[in-house]
Amino acid sequence: MVVAGLVLGLVAAEPQASIRVREIEGPTRIEIIGTLPPALRDRFAEVLSPEEGENVLRLTLLDPETGREGLPVLGVYRRAPEGLSFTPRHALSPGHRYRVTLRRDAQPPVVHEFEVPAAKRGEPATVEAIYPTADVLPANLLKFYVHFSRPMRESREIFDQIRLVDDTGRAVPEPWRRLELWSADNRRLTLFIHPGRIKQGVNLREEEGPVLRPNRRYTLEIGAEVLDADGQPLGKLYRKTFRTGPEEHRRPLPQEWRVQAPAAGTCRPLVVEFPRPLDRALLGRCLTVHAADGRPVAGTISVEAAERRWLFVPAQEWQAAEYHVRIDAVLEDLAGNTPERVFDLDLTQPVGPPPQWALPFRPQ
Amino acid sequence: MKRRALLTVIGLLVGAMAGSPKALAAGVIFKSSVTGNPDVKSIEVIRFGPQGVLLVGDGRGSQVIAIDTGDATPRGTLQSAIERIDDKLAGRLGTTAKNIKINDMVVNPASGVVYFSVLKQDERKPVILTVDGSGKIGEFALDNVKYARLPLPAGDKGPVTRITDLSWADDRVLVAGSASEEFASKLVSIPVPLVHEAKGSIYSAETYHVSHGRWETRAPMSSLMPFRDAGRFYVVGAFSCTPVVKYPLDELQSGAKAKGLSVIELGSGNRPLRMFSYEKDGKPYVLMNTFRFHHAKSPVGPSPYWTVRIEQSLLTENEAVNEKAVRRLDKKSPAAERIQVVEAYHGVMNLDKLDANRALVIRDDGEKGLTLTPLPLP
Known part of the structure; x- marks a missing residue:
């Protein structure tokens, strides 16, 4: 269990071998120090290769479902006054449990487990706007913009989590061009209706028909399961209902x-x-x-x-x-x-x- | 197949395609470069040039970063499969597979080492991980590398915000891009040797619909491959639904429209993901994997991801093009037999050439998760 403060965990095994977890910047940015007898410590260069370091000190994630230990986490190994220091390259994940293992020659390994506290969850992200805002849209509409209140998670699943439902309550099959187009801050998603079902003369439209047909009512549904960058779902379904007019094939002059x-x-x-x-x-x-x-x-x-x-x-x-x-x-x-x-x-x-x-x- | 065309293909195979860049003398890849941390906003696509030069496609940054990895000597290739590769990559980053997104994978032809572009979701941080011949996973850190930044020109059509594919093509780097606001097909050609901060030339690519002679449109390229034939230089682009189109590039001026010739039609409801050329038993082929978005309705195989092998000679066609192009599903056409679905590759989400005889693929094995595995080239 993580203890708030500078020193997160201290496992005393024997006087000359212990594990210390130190926060550098919050609980996700840490340094781990494995204390070693000087004779062992002095064998190391100032900076160790990952292989050399992992043979002595390793940090692993414990799978939240199976409890299985993952591969050693990547990071930098350095000789420290007390023994060996390990700094993970990347931030640890809040809400997950980790294991530190310290091995010293023929001795049994010293093991320490700790949990990075789950991030405090604020209010879920919301859908702030959907464009176009008109109530009547051309049947050959090309795209929607969905604006979120917070950065969202990139995922190919987004194309299944956002649906177009027709006036019979049926979801239009495969309406989207499955290319994720996020704004730089991950707060705006551009959803292209599949151009192959808009363009005339393209086989997809000829075989499947267009996504939107004129003079119908449709609802764009943004599923409650859409995740923000921290993995928190919207938790609420967002809708935009509109009618379709005829296709627009004129230039905006x-x-x-x-x-x-x-x-x-x-x-x-x-x-x-x-x-x-x-x-x-x-x-x-x-x-x-x-x-x-x-x-x-x-x-x-x-x-x-x-x-x-x-x-x-x-x-x-x-x-x-x-x-x-x-x-x-x-x-x-x-x-x-x-x-x-x-x-x-x-x-x-x-x-x-x-x-x-x-x-x-x-x-x- | 016309005899003349066949001879042309055989004559032009050497070094003409992606994955077999012409051997450039050491030092000529970069005319100018800098050392440090390239400010990468996203890593959507990764590809290799010669001598271990990694090309990083960063659509958000509207740039390509060419990095001298220093990884240019053979280190052995992966021999056996790695199951649940997403779990393993995530574990090395100290997180779970749910918290990463594998954006791309590429084999460094100079060393055999596999490179992955991974997004760590909670930090919104792009990372490059490597898998060596023994299966060990490391990180290729961008903290202090020798690189050239190649900003993508906006032209008069707005900036590229999403790179869909890029390729080293002998004397240039080709980049296909898309934008998140306007519907556009952007094709950028950057000359080699690479000059730090030098912009390339931008073309807009127009496509003639195969299935209907009357319409012409803009469409973003999903996947591209350089191609030389009969002394001309082309980029072969694959599009959703699924025409394969070649655009002559050698006579184009920057800003011009590249009018494509549709040479193959693979059928509707598919999105091409990746393609490369190779040779088997002396015959050249192109291997392409695709995502079938109409899988639930009319599947090609057990997975929405399916792969096709195309006889490369089909790309040399200059007469039977556009509405006369060969269609995979045209059972009456003898040429359609030269396009074969590769059953052993069902479920392949990403692929690259591993060596002369094998591809390396990421395969969706359903309950068993994602597997990184070498497969014999078909």
Whole structure:
């Protein structure tokens, strides 16, 4: 049992052989010192090879289910004033039991077991947002973004823990592209609906049909079993219910957007409105505001009206001058269509008008 | 198979493919490098170049790190299976299998040592572990290594945030990437010798659907392999559902679109995971394992993970491509017989070439857990 404080465990065997577990940084970062008779200690170099160290002192995890001892934990072995020091390379796992074994030539080994206390569990992670937020989504919707309140655990099982349920209560089989796409902080998961079931002319769609069909009601369910990075489950089912409209096969053309110029001399928002929702994450980086000389204007972006309205509050007051909004070609609508091309390019169809890549405005 | 094409393949086999990089003179791999701890955000893919150079695909960091491991002399290869490899790797990290995720595995062709990319979940920390010929598990620490950081160019299409595959290809490193916001297929070519902080060239890859002549689309590559044929340099990419497509790269300028030729169609409901080329009885093949996401509905074998052996000569096809490409499930086509499901590889989740005669695989053995085992090349 771990005792709080600097010295976690002390097993006295005989005066010249004992095991001491010392916290370096909390109970998961430790140093183990096996005391040895000087004659034995002096045989070692200052730093030992792992093999040499493991022959004398080893730390192992005890399997929580079987109690079986695992392989020796990796770490650094050094000669210490009292004998041999071992520092694990990686943090120990809270809530697990470990065994330290110290061997000295012909003597029986000294064994010490201790448990790293389970981490105090706070409130479970929550689902903070699901995009798109609209109640009606195109039947060829390409992706969802699920935002969590805490970093989540990477796992291929996530694709079974998040389900799409249709209006008969049946889970749509295999809706996802099984490639884990987490944000850098592991708090946002991008869930692509399998493109092979969206794209026209692809065998998967022809054989299995699309994931979403028009004019139906579906529920995205994020299972209570989804784990955060510490292994704690959400503990609660999260849902987003929506209806499907027709498939969207048009490009989101900037010339069709409405730009509301703000008043000069204010910091009121510039507002750009779209006839249909665009991708939330890309709206955060694909529209930028520039002065007439091309210089970018600093400010803060927000998105409203179910991703149909983009607002930009400048860091400094608008001037009565020419500005423009630039559009990055990568911007997508909810079906993966970009201003440049539709998600599936139909080679038999004529190419439409070119997109307007800059939308001018002038605060008055 | 056309005689001309067969001769071409035989003539171009030597050193043309991943896993058999051209022998480069010592010192020419790195034109510039630094020593220290590369700031790695994730280790999604690991591959080897020549002379023990480890390529670490870090999509979150939008970078590839090329590391001189110094592990460049033969140390013997694994001879017997290691059962419950996930338990054993986790045990060395002081944790349980539930708390790790094995992201990738690769054999260092220079030494025979196996490298694993493992994520320690509770710390969200990527770690590289090794298994030597005797089965001993160690760590390849990134604390103080000689490396070159190769940032992936964003181009006009946003950054790469997820690397799906990469490969050493003679005079360049090829990287296939995807993004977590936009749907895109990003292909990056980084020239060799490697220059620390030098960006490569980015291409966007477009695919013509095999099963329908009318549509063309962007799609992220799941797995890739360099390929030379008839004096031209290609990257062979495998995609979900499951076209195998070759893209000529030699004439491309950075930023251009690489238009692919679909040469093989393996059937819908599968996602390719890994492929490499090898030779058996003088004949070249490609071995590819896939995950069948329609396993429950229409299984290929007892596991959703199944493997296919493809006669490499099918990749040289330039006429019967796109809608005329050979389809594995077309029973009337004699060419379909050149694509064979390998039953002995059912359950293989990851694979690499171990030596001239064997592959090393991680196999899902159901109740018995994950097994790391050598298997004869089919």
